[in-house]
Amino acid sequence: MLYVDSDFSFVERAIIDVWVCLWFIQRVWSTDRFDCLQWSKLRNFDIKSIITLLLLLMLPGQSLFDIIWTYLKYNEGFVIDKVTNEIFPKPEYLQYGNTKIYLWTDKDIILKRTSEYMLSLVFAFQTGTLALLQAFWSHLSSQIGGKPFIRTWKFKFYVSWVVISFIIFPMARFLTRENEVFVENVPPFIFSTQLLIVFLLGIKNGKRLNKLLDSIKHTYSPSGQETISRIHYFIEMNRSIMFGSLMMCIALLTTTLNTIAFNQAIKSKLFMDFHIIHANFGSLILWVTMILIIYPRYYISSGRIMDTSSYSTLDDHYYHASLEMGNNQSEKLKNGIKKDRPTSFIVNSSQPITNDIIKKSISSLLEEQKQQFEYFRHKTSASFSSTTTIATSNFSHDPTSPLFPPPPPLIPPPTIYEKPSYNNKYKS
Known part of the structure; x- marks a missing residue:
């Protein structure tokens, strides 16, 4: 040198x-x-x-x-x-x-x-x-x-x-x-x-x-x-x-x-x-x-193995990434991996270090987090107001509709609680 x-x-x-x-x-x-x-x-x-x-x-x-x-x-x-x-x-x-x-x-x-x-x-x-x-x-x-x-x-x-x-x-x-x-x-x-x-x-x-x-x-x-x-x-x-x-x-x-x-x-x-x-x-x-x-070639982070075998370009902003969690990997998890070990995602990601694609992905993550915060804030307030309504209206809520509004995309849906049966308790 x-x-x-x-x-x-x-x-x-x-x-x-x-x-x-x-x-x-x-x-x-x-x-x-x-x-x-x-x-x-x-x-x-x-x-x-x-x-x-x-x-x-x-x-x-x-x-x-x-x-x-x-x-x-x-x-x-x-x-x-x-x-x-x-x-x-x-x-x-x-x-x-x-x-x-x-x-x-x-x-x-x-x-x-x-x-x-x-x-x-x-x-x-x-x-x-x-x-x-x-x-x-x-x-x-x-x-x-x-x-x-x-x-x-x-x-x-x-x-x-x-x-x-x-x-x-x-x-x-x-x-x-x-x-x-x-x-x-x-x-x-x-x-x-x-x-x-x-x-x-x-x-x-x-x-x-x-x-x-x-x-x-x-x-x-x-x-x-x-x-x-x-x-x-x-x-x-x-x-x-x-x-x-x-x-x-x-x-x-x-x-x-x-x-x-x-x-x-x-x-x-x-x-x-x-x-x-x-x-x-x-x-x-x-x-x-x-x-x-x-x-x-491969990089591992937080239990995820990243594979590099696809391609991308900067001029057309093409991005190709696939999640491969098939039957073969499921069998491996059943046979040789502990149940408490985090699942490994094998992602196709040979995308080069470009500007726009990574920035857009980060921007989408930040936007996704904002949606999550808004959703959970709305969920908390909706839960309180729904509980008050149920208590004051003698549980007159429609059993076919959920108590909470549907979540935005990419967020796991909340559990839908069914109306409990209180007919026998309040008959008299």
Whole structure:
């Protein structure tokens, strides 16, 4: 993820990035056959399509960078300090006064500098993708039924973030090209600072998503339960992004600040390897989490297993979700599941992270809750007035009509109480 000096970090990341990239391609193909990359969806700014495109640019770019630096590491080799007998990677050049003596071949020097600019673009893409997710979650948790996401200031914030990142990272590489220590540490330092901002945004959006969840959690419809499970899933993925960002941020800030402050590479191999391993692990968490956000296979929340095998688009707002509770599942419940265990709903829900569909679903849940509150308030007042009427009119209520008005849709009907028989008691 970075080019801070660590002997075996590049080959480790090269292997991890290549396998993650292959897994991502296989996952996209098995899920929707790259249907999300249609121009109509990209043009309408389908969140799933945009993030898929960014990942298809980032993962091969990151893999190529680590492969190039693994090649440079082993091709240029290592040197031995004859005074201390210490083994360290061969530097690109040695400087005596104003004179530079290059130790690498011209071919490898060009390859190294090209790969550094390529990594700058990967940094901009990755932080831009994380900022996009945070901006969308912030929009989802704060605005229901308002303007589309691409017309909000949050989207403008995301676009500004990406544009500034595309300028800052290559410029930082260019301005520090004369200092070998700075050129290898300033871009990762900027990257770690942006990861810290992503972590702080994750804290804020996590609170807002939990608040949104509390406001819509009382619902009985399958579509409402699916929306609640999606928000549960977003909260879980947000925590993973926060954890990975914080792990990378601490590791990179510790190494880069130390190097920049003393204007020399850290000499302790144990210190470097310890922090770089944590940065690599945090990077793996971020890659996998971003993939699982847009291509979840199953997610489980509150006893409900959500399956992803259907499809949807943003332009026609098509949504397909089916509740599959058939005879086979009933038999399983009878044979092997405890009676007090909550029933598991298997819902078809491979719908991407779009704006309008989720907002409409949340809006419908809020409206449903309002109807429930109004219904129960009306039911309470109707019960009191009905009881008074029965007491004063000697139970002259028509036995064929219910005491309470019928409930609105999606709410279980109340029990209809029949008029008790008091003929024998009041005859005399």
